[in-house]
Amino acid sequence: MSRRNVNAIPTDDPSAGPVLEFQAVAMRYGRSPEVLRDIHLSLAPGSFHFLTGASGAGKSSLLKLIYLAHEPSRGLVRLFGRDIATLPRSELPWIRRRIGVVFQEYRLLDHLSAFDNVALPLRIAGRKLSDYRSDVAELLHWVGLGARMHALPPTLSGGEKQRLAIARAVVARPDILLADEPTGNLDHEMGQRIVRLLIELNRQGTTVVVSTHDRSLVEPSGMPVLRLEAGRLYGVSAAA
Amino acid sequence: MSDPPPPHHDAGARPGPLLPVQDGRDGALMFVIAVLCALACLAVLGGAAADRAARGWSADLKTSATVQVRPKPGETSAEAAARGAEALAGVNGVAEARALDRAAAVKLLEPWLGKGGVPDDLPIPELVTVDLDPAHPADAAALSAALAKAGVDGSVDDHGRWLADVERTALTVRVAAVGAALALAAAAAAAIGFATRAGLQARREVVEVLHLAGAEDRFVAALFQNRFARLSAWAGLQGMAVAAALWTLLRLLAPADGFSPLLPQAWRDLWLITPCVFIAGAIGAISARSSAMTMVRRGYGSGDGAER
Known part of the structure; x- marks a missing residue:
């Protein structure tokens, strides 16, 4: 799956600095x-982070x-070098x-x-069907x-919906991939495969943030962890 | 997960509609728009017929005049009228002038006095009816001058007073017909706007997903615009068909020129309502787009005001 730039956006300086920056x-x-x-928070291009925290800690809100x-x-949010308050x-x-x-x-x-x-x-x-038909099928x-x-989604199982949602999220080769509990409805084996898929996407250059409370997914990966507790982000650490 | 794709597949032969096709409210909206379009078409057809009637009356009044003659001492009324008609017949701009005999004059009074209600000894003015050349009609001054030159004592009525009334009536009918059609179009636009907002609210989840996937406001608005343009055009076609059918029924059942002398129908009037389909479609598109753009920019409701 080759990397393709389907979106072009003017940025202040697209080649330098973090893809995401939060200040206060x-x-x-x-x-x-x-x-x-x-x-x-500051995320470097091509980084991979797990976002952990108890239910209600604010993981989904941070992703929003x-x-x-x-x-x-309040505070400053910069995405791809752009201050979103002035965007x-x-x-x-x-x-x-x-x-x-x-x-x-899922939101399918x-x-x-x-x-x-x-x-x-x-x-x-704005892509044409003839351009993307084979990519989507693949x-x-x-x-x-x-x-x-x-x-149709209502006829799919929870795991199938989950994988469908993942496929939709990655099909346009995004620069940042956010996954909110992407393995929540999958068995452990399928969950590991999904994580491997996300890691593979990350190796191709995509910045990935995966929100999860499943420690069995986080710990074997060795990836950095962002930990939210009661609305505060306490630090970045490598998974044990 | 890594199975290779089959060499041929028909997935995505045609992309599915981004908005759900079926909506229970569409039928009711289509009915409302069709009724409004039918009423608008009938208003236009009625206005055209009334306008034709008024134009006909106006043309009749413009191309005729009535002269009342008074006989000289020793002259009979009929002789005076004949002399007046002879004097007027040669005037430029007069096609024909003829004296109205007593029997014809009595007949004119019958609508008010009833048949046989005119006593034989009732003095009735002697009248000369003048048909004017439609292209270059003689004016009242020329007719009066001709009478004076011939020594006929008479007064000319060029119907100017009635003409003004008729023309004012014709203008009123035209304005009323256009006003009714515009009011109905505005009602249709309001109904479509309301339906768009309701439809957008009902599909808030879909719209939100589209936005989060990178859809621009105009992309989302275009979905509603196209949907309601098609729906409105189809409803407009149905409303136009109903109006045309009613109009045709009246035309076929009515004698001669139409259902009533006040509304003389003509087949060519049907052309006037053919734009209904396009106008309805345009109103649907504009109203839906405007409503959708307003709503998506406001955040399509229900949020806490901080959602984007």
């Missing part, structure tokens, strides 16, 4: 107390800030196209086939869903 970032939902506080689904209540709304789509997301609840489109779900980011990017085979291309 906080986040709240509405008028509720802050769920994230004083987050400092990264994939631009939510605005911080015009018209440029958000171009940033988002460089970020692949595996949602915890139930009325579209598995093939069309995976092809979604490519269609949105990817579906790669995640073990080659025989279920025409299936």
